[in-house]
Amino acid sequence: MAMTATAGHAHADPHHIGVVIEHPGPAPKRIVTAYGFWIFLLSDIVMFSCFFAAYAVLSGQTAGGPKGSEIFEQRNVAIETVCLLLSSFTCGMASIAADVRNRFWFYLGMSVTCVLGLIFLAIEFREFADLVARGYGPSRSAFVTAFFSLVGCHGLHVSAGVLWLLTMMAQVFAKGFRADVLRRMMCFALFWHALDIIWVGVFSVVYLLGSGA
Amino acid sequence: MLGKLDWSAIPFDQPIPLIAGAIVLIAILGVLVWVVVKGHLPYLWHEWITSVDHKRIGVMYILLASVMLLRGGSDAIMMRIQQAVAYQSQGYLPPEHYNQIFSAHGTIMIFFVAMPFVIGLMNLVVPLQLGVRDVAFPTLNSVGFWLTATGALLVNMSLVIGEFARTGWLAFPPLSELSYSPGVGVDYYAWSLQISGVGTLVAGINLVTTVLKLRTRGMNYLRMPMFCWTTLASNLLIVAAFPILTATLAMLLLDRYLGFHFFTNEAGGNVMMFMNLIWAWGHPEVYILVLPAFGIFSEVVSTFSGKVLFGYRSMVLATMAICVISFMVWLHHFFTMGAGPDVNAIFGIASMIIAIPTGVKIYNWLFTMYGGRIRFATPMLWSVGFMVTFIIGGLTGVLVAVPPADFMLHNSMFLVAHFHNVIIGGVLFGAFAGFEYWFPKAFGFRLDERWGKAAFWFTFLGFYVTFMPLYIAGMLGMTRRMQHYDVAAWRPWMIIAALGMAVLTIGVICQIMQLVVSIRNREALRDRTGDPWDGRSLEWATSSPPPVFNFAFNPDVRGEDAYWDMKVRARQQSLEHDRPEYQDIEMPRNSPTGFVCAFFATIMGFALIWHIWWMVILGGLGAFATFVVFAWRDHDEYVIPAEEVAAIDRVNIEERRGLVSMAGAV
Numbered sequence: 017m018a019m020t021a022t023a024g025h026a027h028a029d030p031h032h033i034g035v036v037i038e039h040p041g042p043a044p045k046r047i048v049t050a051y052g053f054w055i056f057l058l059s060d061i062v063m064f065s066c067f068f069a070a071y072a073v074l075s076g077q078t079a080g081g082p083k084g085s086e087i088f089e090q091r092n093v094a095i096e097t098v099c100l101l102l103s104s105f106t107c108g109m110a111s112i113a114a115d116v117r118n119r120f121w122f123y124l125g126m127s128v129t130c131v132l133g134l135i136f137l138a139i140e141f142r143e144f145a146d147l148v149a150r151g152y153g154p155s156r157s158a159f160v161t162a163f164f165s166l167v168g169c170h171g172l173h174v175s176a177g178v179l180w181l182l183t184m185m186a187q188v189f190a191k192g193f194r195a196d197v198l199r200r201m202m203c204f205a206l207f208w209h210a211l212d213i214i215w216v217g218v219f220s221v222v223y224l225l226g227s228g229a
Numbered sequence: 230m231l232g233k234l235d236w237s238a239i240p241f242d243q244p245i246p247l248i249a250g251a252i253v254l255i256a257i258l259g260v261l262v263w264v265v266v267k268g269h270l271p272y273l274w275h276e277w278i279t280s281v282d283h284k285r286i287g288v289m290y291i292l293l294a295s296v297m298l299l300r301g302g303s304d305a306i307m308m309r310i311q312q313a314v315a316y317q318s319q320g321y322l323p324p325e326h327y328n329q330i331f332s333a334h335g336t337i338m339i340f341f342v343a344m345p346f347v348i349g350l351m352n353l354v355v356p357l358q359l360g361v362r363d364v365a366f367p368t369l370n371s372v373g374f375w376l377t378a379t380g381a382l383l384v385n386m387s388l389v390i391g392e393f394a395r396t397g398w399l400a401f402p403p404l405s406e407l408s409y410s411p412g413v414g415v416d417y418y419a420w421s422l423q424i425s426g427v428g429t430l431v432a433g434i435n436l437v438t439t440v441l442k443l444r445t446r447g448m449n450y451l452r453m454p455m456f457c458w459t460t461l462a463s464n465l466l467i468v469a470a471f472p473i474l475t476a477t478l479a480m481l482l483l484d485r486y487l488g489f490h491f492f493t494n495e496a497g498g499n500v501m502m503f504m505n506l507i508w509a510w511g512h513p514e515v516y517i518l519v520l521p522a523f524g525i526f527s528e529v530v531s532t533f534s535g536k537v538l539f540g541y542r543s544m545v546l547a548t549m550a551i552c553v554i555s556f557m558v559w560l561h562h563f564f565t566m567g568a569g570p571d572v573n574a575i576f577g578i579a580s581m582i583i584a585i586p587t588g589v590k591i592y593n594w595l596f597t598m599y600g601g602r603i604r605f606a607t608p609m610l611w612s613v614g615f616m617v618t619f620i621i622g623g624l625t626g627v628l629v630a631v632p633p634a635d636f637m638l639h640n641s642m643f644l645v646a647h648f649h650n651v652i653i654g655g656v657l658f659g660a661f662a663g664f665e666y667w668f669p670k671a672f673g674f675r676l677d678e679r680w681g682k683a684a685f686w687f688t689f690l691g692f693y694v695t696f697m698p699l700y701i702a703g704m705l706g707m708t709r710r711m712q713h714y715d716v717a718a719w720r721p722w723m724i725i726a727a728l729g730m731a732v733l734t735i736g737v738i739c740q741i742m743q744l745v746v747s748i749r750n751r752e753a754l755r756d757r758t759g760d761p762w763d764g765r766s767l768e769w770a771t772s773s774p775p776p777v778f779n780f781a782f783n784p785d786v787r788g789e790d791a792y793w794d795m796k797v798r799a800r801q802q803s804l805e806h807d808r809p810e811y812q813d814i815e816m817p818r819n820s821p822t823g824f825v826c827a828f829f830a831t832i833m834g835f836a837l838i839w840h841i842w843w844m845v846i847l848g849g850l851g852a853f854a855t856f857v858v859f860a861w862r863d864h865d866e867y868v869i870p871a872e873e874v875a876a877i878d879r880v881n882i883e884e885r886r887g888l889v890s891m892a893g894a895v
Contacts, residue, residue: 041446041783048365052438059430059472066476066506070491077497079490155488158497165483165491183857196865 046199053203057210060173064214067166068221075226077158084159084226087152089143093223096139097215100174103132104212111205117193126185129208133178140171163222170218173211180204232840233413238391243326249303250389279819281367282777283352286374288671290349291664293374297341297381302737304334306730309695313727315713316720327712328395329414333384335398336418339514340425341381343652346660347521348377348432351460354667355436357768357775358454360445360784360791363817365438366431368859371823373431379827380425383834387417391838394418397710399511400481402492402503407485415485416838419478424830426475433467436460445767447786451545454766454790455531455538458545459524462552463517469556470513477506501566508559516555518652520548522659523590526612529662530594532762533609534601537790540593547586547593554583564632565639573632580630584623591616606762607681611662614689618654622647625700643703646696653692661688661740669761673773674754680743688736694729698722757884765793772881778814778869781878811875815866822859826852 043051075084110125144164147153154164184197184204191197240246264270277285307330311320322330356364364370387393394414396405405415440461444453481503483489490498531538538544560568560576594616603609625647629635638644661684669675702722707714747754760769770792771780788794833848835841 037449038447039444039449039786042361042443048438048442051442052365052434055434055437055468056430059434059468062469063472063476066473066480069506070476070480070502073499073502074491074497077490077499079496081496154483155490156496158490158493158499161483161489161491161496161498165480165489179853183860187860190861191863200860 045195046202049199050202050206053206057206060210061214064166064169064217067162067169068217071162071166071222074158074162079157079159081157081160082152084163084222087147087160088223088227090223090227092139092143093219096136097219099132099136099139100212100215103129103136104209106132107205107208111201114188114193114198114201119188122188123185126181130178130181130185133174133181137171137174137178140167144168167218167222170211170214173214177204177208177211180207230841232836232842234390234839234841238413239389240392245307245322245326246388253385253388275819278824279371279821281363281371281817281819281823283356283364283367283370284671284775286370287349287351287353290345290352290374290377293378293381294342294344294346294349294660297337297345299737300385301334301337301342302734304330304337306734308334309723309727309730312711312714312723315711316717316723317715318713320713322712324712325392325395328710329393331710332394332397332400332414332418333387336394336422337381337384338652339398339518340422341377341384343518343656343660344425344429345377345381346664347463347518347656348429348436350525350660350663350667351436351456351463351521352432353671354663354768355439355457355460356443357670357771357779358457358766359440359443359448360767360770360780360786361439361443362779362783362814364435365443366435367817368820368822369431370435371820372826373428373435373823375823375827376428376431376830377425379830379834380421380428382831383417383421383424383838386835387414391417399507401507402481402484402500403494405481405485406493408493413838415481419482419485420834420837423475423478423482424834426471426478429467430471430475433464433471436464437468440464445780445783445786448791449786451542452786452789452791454524455527455541455544455548456521456524456766458548459520459527462548463520465552466513466517466520466555470510470517473506473510474514477503477510480506501563504563504566505559508562509556512559512562513555515648515652516551518656519659520551522615522656522663523548525659525663525666526594526615527590528766529608529612529666530597531790532666532764533604533606533612534598535604535763536597536601537765538593539596539599540589541789543589544593547589550586551583554579554586558583561630561635564635570632577630577632577635581627584627587623591620606665607676607678607685608662608666608762610682610685611658611665614685615654615658615662618658618689618692619651622650622654625650638703640708641703642699642707642709645709646699646703649696649699653696661685666762667768669756670759670768670773670775672751673756674747674751675756675761677743677747677750677754680739680746684736684739684743686736687732687739691729691732691734691736694732695726696729698725698729702726759881759885760792765790767791770795772877772884776874776877776881778816778874781811781814781874811871811878813871814869814874816869818865818867820859820862822855825855829855 042048106125106128108125110122110129113119113121113125147160147164152160154161181204184201187197187200264273277289280286307322308327311322311327314320315322320327352364352370356362384393391413394400394405394410394417396410396415396418400415400418403409440453440457480489480491484491484493484498490496492498492500492503494500527538527544558576558580560566560572561580564573564577594612605613625643629638629644629647665676665681699722702719705716705718705722707716707719756773759772759775761773762769767780767784767786768775770784784791784795829848829851831848833845833852836844836848
């Protein structure tokens with residue numbers, strides 16, 4: 017018995033005698049929440065990677081329909097990209113405003129973020145509607161199927177983000193900068209920035225590579 | 230108004246599902262009436278349905294898994310009987326019904342039995358083993374459970390309203406596409422998995438965050454109990470793999486609902502992309518299931534051998550190696566795709582390599598037992614039974630990992646025997662071992678050993694009698710999923726398998742009897758010490774059942790086997806030399822968010838299956854409103870005053886004093 021006990025102690029730290037750093041205990045709530053949300057974002061990125069993979073596999077399968085270079089409009093995509101990147105900046109400003117508890121700059125930052133997000137969505141919607149009207153809807157070929165799904169999935173995320181953004185503003189209006197509200201704001205900011213990162217991928221893989229093909 | 234739903238959806242002409250459905254419905258109504266009449270409804274609502282306590286949620290997960298095990302088991306019995314009688318005849322199940330049964334059996338057993346069982350055990354045990362008060366996100370935990378329950382509900386609804394998929398448990402296209410499966414079966418399948426998949430993802434995120442960010446003082450990574458390590462590995466796999474399932478099913482649904490061309494035969498769709506995607510999730514999935522079982526066996530073997538786990542660090546390494554390699558073997562599910570010898574060789578070798586860390590684990594368990602004073606309690610029986618059975622399953626697995634051999638055995642009964650060999654012998658035995666082992670912790674009394682041992686032996690023998698013949702039938706060329714056949718050589722093996730199924734059923738009955746008998750004799754089986762097995766990790770350091778806050782103080786951990794260490798020190802120094810200063814404890818408040826959210830998810834899922842669009846919108850709005858209401862509440866925690874904590878804890882310490890004198894006196 018005594019042997020097992022000493023073995024238990026020796027096992028604690030067989031390789032760095034005396035210098036083991038003791039785990040300090042559970043992390044504070046803010047850290048835990050952000051960490052969990054990061055993990056969610058990673059899982060979301062895995063989901064996007066499937067749509068990217070599907071696009072890569074199907075992008076040549078035009079089945080007599082349009083190729084990427086025939087339907088992508090660089091100018092629109094440029095405007096979309098500028099909107100989204102700018103909105104990340106304004107979202108960052110709103111986060112800073114929330115941290116210093118400044119309502120005016122918070123609302124301003126969030127509103128501009130919202131407007132930029134809506135402009136992005138409007139341009140994307142117009143692009144989709146235009147394609148469908150020309151008979152290049154997602155049922156036309158496997159290529160447009162993959163295109164609509166990948167870009168649309170990102171668009172759905174942005175829409176959900178806008179809904180979350182408005183809820184966030186209403187919550188700050190109703191509850192003020194409470195600790196739980198600030199934690200949610202942090203998650204929202206992470207979400208919004210992650211969508212930007214995804215868009216960089218969409219922009220490069222779909223529009224830049226596709227326009228050349 | 231009601232989309233595709235009308236009276237033709239109810240299978241009036243098929244007596245089996247109708248009668249089964251009616252019996253289930255009557256049983257559910259009976260239970261509900263009993264609950265309401267007896268006045269248990271407020272108790273159920275406040276203490277269970279709205280509970281965010283990880284222990285309660287864990288118990289509910291396991292309850293769901295047990296009920297669904299009966300459903301999936303009934304399907305299995307029907308299939309075995311069908312194949313025993315359907316020699317040169319149609320048997321008693323028409324093909325369209327038989328196809329639904331094997332599809333439902335696979336779907337239910339993986340998603341609604343194995344998954345909730347292991348997630349339930351992880352939920353129940355991991356925060357206790359880590360020495361903390363709850364998981365990282367208690368309310369989300371409840372949401373995750375109830376979404377899983379929604380998926381299970383939808384699958385069962387398909388029994389009487391409409392039909393289930395006839396495509397097998399992974400719904401391969403093009404068969405699962407609209408042109409070949411125009412009914413609602415595949416939609417039932419896909420939407421219930423989408424909804425329960427969200428629940429699983431939530432549980433995965435929750436448990437990863439819990440293990441990585443919530444550990445008590447001194448619980449360094451290399452001091453965590455092995456079950457926590459396997460939980461970490463398994464949930465990392467959930468986070469990495471389940472989004473693939475979500476995306477793949479979303480693509481299939483887009484094909485079916487909006488005429489997309491991901492996996493169709495026309496317009497450039499690619500069927501093999503589905504195979505690659507679904508198995509990129511599907512292979513990690515089997516490790517998601519079996520890794521927690523490995524953790525359970527590690528705990529059980531070490532406890533019942535009275536020894537430290539042999540080769541702890543190699544076990545950690547093996548676990549994490551499996552976690553990584555499990556993502557590199559998916560192609561062995563379709564060597565016959567024709568990817569060429571090089572690709573097949575790489576995946577074949579990777580598949581064989583994964584047997585190495587698994588072998589390391591087996592040797593570690595054996596060496597843990599070596600020289601130990603082994604107590605053959607029921608959990609230990611399941612563990613030893615697992616080692617024998619799993620080795621056979623692993624060996625046949627390595628066999629089918631050889632591409633040329635796989636070309637012969639692909640989609641044969643040999644394969645069916647192999648994966649039942651590892652899933653029953655690994656996951657189910659593990660779940661039962663964990664169930665027997667931690668039941669006293671959850672409820673405060675042990676399970677009856679005699680019925681438990683009977684259940685083990687019947688299940689163990691029943692397994693061999695059922696599945697060894699399937700290996701032989703596979704070798705004789707019998708393919709899987711046959712509604713009837715004309716080869717005389719297969720017949721005897723099918724009859725033996727059906728007899729084995731009868732033995733397995735006796736095992737299940739013993740398991741139910743064990744529960745009934747134990748509940749009736751609960752006073753005699755009561756465990757007042759909180760440590761009925763002379764355990765080694767922290768879950769045994771608190772009372773059984775644990776108070777809602779688990780530990781009055783976050784325990785200090787100084788090495789592996791934290792509680793064993795404490796017991797030894799307490800024996801040497803006499804327990805409790807100083808009176809501790811109790812403090813108020815803040816705990817998360819119960820919340821109906823999970824239940825309400827699942828309610829709307831059920832409505833939405835059902836409406837999506839039947840194309841009732843207004844109801845879809847209603848369900849979506851309801852779910853959003855639920856989250857807003859949740860986000861708007863002002864008090865999310867309540868305080869348990871120090872005096873109450875002190876009162877609860879002192880009782881526990883008193884009960885434990887008697888035990889300490891015996892602790893470690895092995």
